[in-house]
Amino acid sequence: MMVWLILLPLLWASLAFMLGPSRGVWLSIVGLAAQLWLAFALAAEIVGSGAAMHAVGGWGAPLGIDLVADGLSAAMLLLTQCIALPLAVYAHAYFKRDDPATTYFWPLVGFLLAGLNALFLSTDLFNIYVTLELLGLAAVGLVAAGGGAQQIAAALRYLFATLVGSGAYLLGVALIYGTYGTVSTVTLVSLIGADAPDLVWIAGGLMVLGLMLKTALFPFHFWLPPAHGGAPAPVSALLSAVVVKASFYLVLRLWIGPFSSLTVVASLVVWFPALLGTLAVFWGSYQAIRAERLKMLIAYSTVAQLGYLFLIFPLLASAGALQAGIMQAFAHGLAKAAMFAAAGTLIKATGQEMVAGLAGVAERLPVTLFAFGLAGITLMGLPPSAGFLAKWQLIELALSQQHWVIAFVVLVGGLLAAVYVFRVLRQAFLLAPAGSVVTPVPRTLEWTAFGLAAASVLLGLRGVELMQLVGVT
Amino acid sequence: MTGGLLFASVGVILFAMGVAGVLLLGHLLRRILAFNIMGSGTFLVLVALAQRNGIADPVPQAMVLTGIVVAVAATALALALARRLYVLTGKLELSQDDEE
Amino acid sequence: MSLEFAFDLLLALAMVWSAWRSLYATRLDRAIVMFIAFGLLMALAWTRLLAPDIGLAEAAIGAGLTGALLLDAYGALQRKKI
């Protein structure tokens, strides 16, 4: 079942390519719907019977490559498919027929999803490198597709960042292979002990740093705002909601997997990601508060929200930290997808890219603004929303381990988020200036964004099953 | 020092040179060159370190073959973007001011 | 020091030097040519590392195709400048 989650997008992506430019919409949507079903079925299966393993080629690690679906990976798969399908529907309504961005939009999306799904399932460090490249190049392609000079420049910046990131990661893999003769994470867990040679420490550092660069964790965030802020709305949504989380997921996986004995030895190391996360929360929020373009505001908000994810590292001693991290990933994923989608609709309808140009949209585009507001609630971590549950879990963990500073960062971060979210809402509730026009937009655009936002809020009323899923090992 | 360790060391140096090049050089074609040198360095480490005892290991060799293809794909992509940027703006550098 | 190791050392030095030149040569065309030379040296190194498969691929793809792509891009640049 899990392997189909990889083959299916590859299949519809290449078929969509064969169909020709701007074709393959329905093929893709059907494929995505099937993937969503598969992801749910997989989650249900492993909740019932524990983590599942698939030995590719029948060889088994370390000679072959093993795919493993445990709680963490199944949750990420679920999140990815849950976001991808509505966004695909959104994208179909968003792009005009002859938009140059759509010529090969669907194949690119397919490869992107294949890369994501393959990454979540893989337990082989080198195989993960290939999935990272698949993911990275597809993402760069989506940013660049059909764009003008600014978009191309943003894509290039993104490309170099992602290439350096995966380069550092691959060097780490090379060092690990040199030391132990295997790249299977499962085998490595037992091999890497507290007495690991220095080379392994350096390898770990390189891999984690490379992945942080790909996650756009402060201070490696420089490439994200232009790329996410400049791409077409559905692309921004997809990239901000899931793609950056893939490399976060890997950091987490490495941290609690092969490198777990290292992080136990050096207890100060756990504060490094948390420190960067803290800075990301503050810096990203500050930039979002200052941003003049709506999409830049949202992109900087991603920088800030990614910071929260890295706050869990000092807390990983309790089992709840993973759950808090996944809850935050879900909250931010759904909400950010909704927010970019809503922003795309607002910009399309008003023709205004600036926050200042949004006066009156509360009256003209209530559904979209509602979607934006609901997504904002999740980002601020206000109840009832998944973001609130994540915040609650983080604060409680922080208190129980006496890491007050983390609780403080989470709370202040929520307030800063309120500042930039309400900067937009405040503008939207103003009366429309005379003579402003709002072009009608397809209903699909409004309601897909709304659906995603509503999901991010409703998850806050029922997180038990998700937490149960994450707990499966 | 064996030949394996020697080439692994070369790989490390190449990687460091390449990364510094990607980060510091302005001209896009040069940055792409630097990326390739970085990649070559990594590949060398992968094979040479694993074979430091002088026994051929087909696994890292296959990985490097995969890596080379991925690298050429990335290079072509980067070049396409760079050339596109040149067509649109007449420049082959990323300006620094739009970074923040 | 065996003769083989001396050769390896020489090769290593040549690789580092050509890589350096291809990064920092003042003229871009020289840099690209230097890179192709670097690729060929890499191919040689691969055969020294008992990896003739990679040697072949490196020569064909790493040096050959990448070099051709870069040269073509450089050529396009020159033509447009006129």
Add this chain to the structure above:
Amino acid sequence: MKRLLVVLGAVCLVVLLLGAMHDLAPASVELHAAVATNLTASGVEHPVTAVLLNFRGYDTLLEIAVLLLALIVILAIGMDATISAEATVDVRPLVNPVLQTLAKLVVPLMILVAVYLLWAGSFRPGGAFQAGAVLAAAAVLLHLAELLPSWQSPGVKLRLGLAGGFLIFLAVGAVSLMQGALLEYPLEQAGALILLIESGLTVSLGLILAGLFLLLSRDDGETS
């Protein structure tokens, strides 16, 4: 400031790594032994090919996806052909007729070499990648001899050729998955299946690699 930091970081990295690599204990897992043990079951005799297409065939599948993806991205950017307004002047000297004749002679030979490499891959250095690269080189040569124009937008047949190798690979993967595990070949058909995949890949790789070149050169203005 940035320059200093980067250079310092790079130097530190080199020093640290060279120091750490120095006396490393032998690796605890020896995969080359495992490869040798399982070589007979892999369907090919050359260990690198066995790793590439059997033990770690999944890597290769994704790698081809990356390559195809790169080509698609190159197609996707700049499809609207808003090439800069100023006329581009083609100052390339007239093609030497000797080159053309040479190309016509050499290209069939290169195709032959590619076929040989493909076939040789199962028991000695060579294989789909090298064969594909030779094919691509042939295409580039034809292009330089102006016997093959740059691509603008590939037609359906070309697209079939580009994606065909990947699709064959994918199909083998899907069928094997339905019968057991992804890319798990039955012992007696392993060799044949790998040859099938490799043949498809050779053609597609050749086309894709050539495509990378031919697509990139389209901006020159000589064909548009």
Add this chain to the structure above:
Amino acid sequence: MTFNELLPLAVLASSLIPGLLIFTLPESWVGLRTTLNLSGALVKLALVLLLIVGVQAGESYGVHFAVLPGLNLSFKADALGLLFITLSAVLWLFTTLYAIGYLEGAPRRSRFFGFFSLCVTATMGIAMAANLFTFFVFYELLTLATFPLVVHRGTEASIRGGMTYLAYTLIGGAVLLTGIVWLHHLLGHTDFAHAGIAVALGSAYDGQLQIIFLLLMIGVGVKAAIVPLHGWLPQAMVAPAPVSALLHAVAVVKAGAFGIVRIVYEVYGIEFAQSLDLLLPLAIFAAVTIVWGSFRALFQDDLKKRLAYSTVSQVSYIVLGVTLFGPIGTVGGLVHLVHQGIMKITLFFCAGNYAETLGIHKVSEMNGAGRRMPLTSIAFTIGALGMIGVPLTAGAVSKAWLIDGASAAGMDWAIWVLWTSSLLNAAYFLPILWRAWFKPIPKAWPAEHIVARGWRETAWLLLLPPMITAVMTLATGIFSNNQISPLSWVKLIAEREYIHESIIWTP
């Protein structure tokens, strides 16, 4: 799911569902919107009645859902919650009626009534929350649902008011959340219970519990507008009159006051809170707020601003009552929760009438308003006298119990505070009444929107609600000893909170 589990949910749904439906209605569908609004309010009232009968008969209503492992969204309808529920449900009906009249023909009504219903839903959630987690969920929901109402007019001034409101309430919310999570971490749950839950921790945690109390009080104190956290309330006056009524009487400040009641009685337990020395500081803050609010009200020319400062002062009567250790003070505080709501909503309805009918926004424009609008002015007079504490009004009853409570608790200084405030109340309300009744009618009203027809000085939907609530002000005062009066209900609650005190029921 049994009937007793379903009923609290039905109370929530009776405003949530109409609210959500109203959002989707086109602007012009006035009839359906009104039907939805009123039927929701009436159904809720009926459900609340069922609850009251049940609770009096000793039934317990409650339901809970797991949100996370170990974290429940739980509801219960107990006597204390029902006090607040009944108040809100009744006043919501009148406010809805009033708002329908007030907003007739105005734009963006679907949005308005949608959020209006959400506000009431959130208030019901606060009243029925059975643990602090649930309380917080609805407490923040209330903040969010009121924001669009405060900024409803869409002018720069209203947006500024709304942003001030948010700044206070969101920061307060963050502080509150800290306290709640901390408590949850210590106790493993935050379920409300008679006589409190914090006492279970043992004396080692006294210091932490004091800090947590401070955090919780800051959190709910923002909404209860305790000085110095009251700054948002006068700013939020830019909202339309029905929203002000909602903020001041039905939902927001009441939610804060109610939160204080719940935390003191059912999280800490009044006796435990007393033993931790938490009550006296709170009482001092309440006293300062009472005097400061009244004092500031003196100098406001803007009618609604004067009323706003009056609210600041009056809500802290509730808090003061809570802190007067002993059942009598408790009764005084709790009964004022109801009485203040009824009186203050009357005043806001009337202020809205003056503004809508004659364009009067300032105290200095009130000259002769009593002659032009006698019915409204009678209602206003009753409300104002009630606020001062004149006998036969609801206000007199609460004040009597509060004063007795203070002397029973040995806090005689609180009596002085109450008397001072009463004097100040008189000082800022009586001049308004004097202007309205005894000054001559001016040549022209600031802006006369509605012309009187016979006895109908203004639109009947505007007139009816304040008259009813004015009658209620008198009725709750005069018939305070009747067994269905708020006072009787409050006594029932107080009996349950003091488990060790022998209760003397004669004020």
